[in-house]
Amino acid sequence: MNEPAGEDNQRSCMGCRQTDAREALLRFVVAGEPPRLVPDVRRKQPGRGVSVHPRYRCVEAAVRTGAFRRAVGGEDDASAPALAQVAADQYLRRAEGLLLAARRAKLMAMGTESVRDSMTARKAQLLIVAADAEGSRGDLQRAAERLGRSCLVWSTKDGLGRLFGRTTLSVLAILDTGIADALRRALECAAELVPYPPSSVQLSAGVTNPPSGLRPSVGITNPPSGLAPSAVEES
Ligand SMILES: [Zn+2]
DSSP, rough: OOOOOOHHHHEEEEETEEEEEOOOOSEEEEEETTTTEOOOTTOOOOOOOEEEEHHHHHHHHHHHHHHHHHHHHSSOOOOOOOOOOOOHHHHHHHHHHHHHHHHHHHHHEHHHHHEEEEEEHOOEEEEEEEEEETHEEEHHHHHHHHHOOOOEOSSSSHHHHHHHHHHOEEEEEEHHHHHHHHHHHHHHHHHSSOSGGGSSSSSTTTTOOSSSSSSOOOOEEEEOSSSOOOOOOOO
């Protein structure tokens, strides 16, 4: 019964069959009657689970090979796009929760001026820029790259604003490394799961509360680590 801790932290992906760290995989739990697969991105729900890499091709393979169907006893006929979409939505809700938590803890800078200040002070760990923030987006992305920080393009000015009770919000910065890492991962997983225009995907029945206007990022840049010497320049 006493498995080595290392092996206990490993899971096999039902899609590509490769083994990976538990935390690197997306867990689905078998729930309800008739049983069906429900994503559990925080890996906290009780019950029997199956894991796949959080990317579309592994979800698709798990459906195509019947691995998911066997896991629920042959009843579940959910399609790969539907399962991937539901999981991506859960990652996006997780990302929204992380943003709200960062703001509550005052670990966020909001708006162009505050974000610039946070970069100058080298407190910004991750930038989120709305896809339609034309004016400042290029400047901020370049500034983030010079500082060796990631800059994710996500949502719209309206979508980000709505999350914080504002009319619009073009850019924000996360000031905490732990929240930044979790947020980056949630957004990257969502983008890997729905790697095509979201409008082409139908939400499955049962998804009643898709994220409010927030969609997988349209572009992710991961600049090489290492701080550039220059401070943020005013444009
Ligand atoms: Zn896989």
